[in-house]
Amino acid sequence: MPELPEVESVRRGLAAHVPSRTIVQVEVLQPRSVRRHLQGPDDFASTLIGRTFGEPRRRGKYLWLPFEDGDALLAHLGMSGQFRLDTTDQPRHSHTRVAVTLDEGPELRFVDQRMFGGLALSRGGADAPPEIAHIAPDLLNPTLDRRALVRRVRTRSSAIKRALLDQSVVSGIGNIYADEALWRAKVHHGRPANDLSAVTVGRLLDAARDVMEEALAVGGTSFDALYVNVNGESGYFDRSLAAYGQEGRPCGRCGTPIVREHFMNRSSFFCPSCQSRG
DNA sequence: CTGTGGTCCTGTATGC
DNA sequence: TGCATACAGGACCACA
Secondary structure, three states, X not given: OOOHHHHHHHHXXXXXXXXXXXXXXXXXXXXXXXXXXXXXXXXHHXXXXXXXXXXXXXXXXXXXXXXXXXXXXXXEOOOOEEEEEEOOOOOOOOOEEEEEEEOOOOEEEEEEOOOOOEEEEEOOOOOOOHHHOOOOOEOOOOOOOHHXXXXXXXXXXXXXXXXXXXOOOOEOOOHHHHHHHHHHHOOOOOOEHHHOOHHHHHHHHHHHHHHHHHHHHOOOOOOOOOOOOOOOOOOOHXXXXXXXXXXXXXXXXXXXXXXXXXXXXXXXXXXXXXXXXX
């Protein structure tokens, strides 16, 4: 379940290998994975050939690989998407959806079991893909206006967790890090965002930033083989999770068993004692 | 504009 | 053993 730390780990892996590499061949093995390229899979493949990569970039959970000509390869990993850099003699993983041969070095492979992710060419998207204009800045963006963000969050009447997960409010947070941030800030996920004080929302956003930075430092969170970096390696932050997936285990602060609750068609894990409904 | 709930997708785990 | 069901959940879309 790639969220900001996992996507950033992938971006860094790509940054070490793809800049200055030129595409010589593209194989679309699963058309669904390029469904957001409206001209179709054949156009996707042919239009990429001959282009040269620049420095990979990221906003929230979106990743894009700029080309030197001003366009970009826009990617989202969805639930299970991976970029892998494998030598051509290594067997392709069975869920390989797109394979990109470069002029030298390893092959770039997009692997995606559940196919919620995908690739597309973004015209003129090297600096800022127009397709993701609606995606808000993320918490690791040094130019983020924290006060403006606190204000925007507090205009929402829906549950605070819904606001945290809304990528047009703040980007990069998914279900795992939302639960971790709420636990750290001692806020119940269902509290209306506009009921929280500016200080509390500020603390919550700081907690989200901190937990994602800590996760990034250890390569992200991996529960299974669905998230790995470009070399196929797992992250280690699952060992540091305080709330997510901890149902029945004692809260690290007060010892009360962590509770799981259905919320927004997914699971929310929280401490019923530390995180009161207010 | 904001808010809400349905849908897509496949592999794994669980229940009868 | 086999079949059905639940679950994982990010982004998008229709609709109120």
